[in-house]
Amino acid sequence: MKKQLNSDTIRGSKEPTRMCIICRGRFSQNFLLRFQVKNGKVIRYENLGRSFYMCKNCIENDEKKVKKIVINKFRIKSKNIEEFGNILKELDTNG
Numbered sequence: 679m680k681k682q683l684n685s686d687t688i689r690g691s692k693e694p695t696r697m698c699i700i701c702r703g704r705f706s707q708n709f710l711l712r713f714q715v716k717n718g719k720v721i722r723y724e725n726l727g728r729s730f731y732m733c734k735n736c737i738e739n740d741e742k743k744v745k746k747i748v749i750n751k752f753r754i755k756s757k758n759i760e761e762f763g764n765i766l767k768e769l770d771t772n773g
């Protein structure tokens with residue numbers, strides 16, 4: 679039987695899951711990237727402070743939605759969201 683990888687399947691496993699703030703799906707941590715807000719900017723998590731997760735699916739397929747939600751949720755200024763866009767681009771090229 680083919681096992682489909684969806685949030686229900688993951689929920690049933692023992693792996694700890696985290697919620698993607700964009701699509702609100704729950705995924706194992708290796709499918710998520712961890713970020714934080716620092717000085718009004720969204721950056722990769724530096725092991726300090728509050729953090730949040732976004733799944734690779736959202737980052738790769740829906741960058742516009744990702745930016746929009748981040749702007750609304752954390753009140754990020756548009757000049758700072760450009761930097762965040764660059765971070766996302768780097769993530770794409772590095773795999």
Ligand SMILES: [Zn+2]
Pocket residue numbers: 698699700701702703732733734735736
């Ligand atoms: Zn997501």
